[in-house]
Amino acid sequence: MVKKALTIAGSDSGGGAGIQADLKTFQELGVFGMSAVTAVTAQNTLGVHGVFPLSADAVSAQAAAIGEDLPPDAVKTGMLFNAEIILAAAESIEKFGWKNVVIDPVMIAKGGSALLQSEAVKAMVDHLIPLSAVITPNIPEAEAITGITIKNVEDKKEACRIIHNLGAASCLIKGGHEENAEESADLLYDGKVFSILKSKRIDTRHTHGTGCTFSAALTAELAKGSTIAEAAQTAKHFIQAAIEETLEIGEGHGPTNHWAFQKRMRQL
Ligand SMILES: Nc1ncnc2c1ncn2[C@@H]1O[C@H](COP(=O)(O)OP(=O)(O)O)[C@@H](O)[C@H]1O
Numbered sequence: 155m156v157k158k159a160l161t162i163a164g165s166d167s168g169g170g171a172g173i174q175a176d177l178k179t180f181q182e183l184g185v186f187g188m189s190a191v192t193a194v195t196a197q198n199t200l201g202v203h204g205v206f207p208l209s210a211d212a213v214s215a216q217a218a219a220i221g222e223d224l225p226p227d228a229v230k231t232g233m234l235f236n237a238e239i240i241l242a243a244a245e246s247i248e249k250f251g252w253k254n255v256v257i258d259p260v261m262i263a264k265g266g267s268a269l270l271q272s273e274a275v276k277a278m279v280d281h282l283i284p285l286s287a288v289i290t291p292n293i294p295e296a297e298a299i300t301g302i303t304i305k306n307v308e309d310k311k312e313a314c315r316i317i318h319n320l321g322a323a324s325c326l327i328k329g330g331h332e333e334n335a336e337e338s339a340d341l342l343y344d345g346k347v348f349s350i351l352k353s354k355r356i357d358t359r360h361t362h363g364t365g366c367t368f369s370a371a372l373t374a375e376l377a378k379g380s381t382i383a384e385a386a387q388t389a390k391h392f393i394q395a396a397i398e399e400t401l402e403i404g405e406g407h408g409p410t411n412h413w414a415f416q417k418r419m420r421q422l
């Protein structure tokens with residue numbers, strides 16, 4: 155039986171992040187990808203040049219079309235832009251009883267552009283986080299959700315505990331923003347046990363879309379029946395290969411290589 159995954163996220167015209175990164179990743183991992191677009195961005199490796207949100211009704215209608223005919227085995231949210239779209243996503247998840255919900259709480263692109271209105275963080279905390287099987291904030295996003303400053307691993311653990319208490323079954327804080335570290339370490343907390351996923355940190359500016367790609371790989375693996383710990387490990391291998399086998403396209407922060415992981419698998 156073909157497994158299906160849905161991404162509720164924004165479009166990145168440059169193809170490295172957002173819906174495009176999610177669908178490429180689903181495809182690479184053998185899962186049928188579906189999308190509910192929340193916003194269109196005019197974006198390339200040099201930055202975000204425009205953001206054009208869709209209406210909450212447009213998001214609900216896309217989700218309903220999927221829910222009524224193509225029930226997903228896992229669902230991922232990415233750029234949701236405002237509180238109305240967050241509510242539309244949360245209502246759709248609840249209405250159709252979707253499970254394996256991965257929340258990537260996208261807030262600010264690496265170039266500094268806002269992909270979520272700051273006043274919408276409360277809506278995410280109140281309505282979406284309680285529905286998540288796992289939430290995957292980067293460090294600034296975990297700080298915005300919890301209100302604490304994260305400087306070390308103890309702070310990361312405290313943030314995970316707070317986010318778990320907000321209703322996320324598991325919390326995975328990504329370490330991509332720890333620029334001076336030798337390793338890129340992500341911390342996973344399932345409400346009982348902490349585990350660390352480590353990889354060698356790669357010195358590159360071509361990391362556009364790492365967060366989307368990582369959480370999409372996690373979503374695809376959950377759709378196929380993996381546990382969160384197993385899915386996170388595969389996602390870590392997927393993003394490591396995607397960053398290492400750089401594409402070198404565009405004049406700015408280039409995208410990762412979505413086919414590198416499968417290429418490696420074929421060579422084993
Ligand atoms: N330079 C890097 N080298 C190795 N792994 C990285 C690097 N940058 C990010 N990652 C990994 O990519 C994933 C996404 O992390 P991050 O970049 O923090 O997310 P976001 O794009 O949401 O800010 C994580 O697994 C992180 O450890």
Ligand SMILES: Cc1ncc(COP(=O)(O)OP(=O)(O)O)c(N)n1
Binds near residue numbers: 166260269361364
């Ligand atoms: C449309 C869209 N969605 C999400 C992002 C953020 O992607 P992310 O993986 O966090 O990568 P960077 O923007 O930080 O490079 C995006 N840029 N566009």
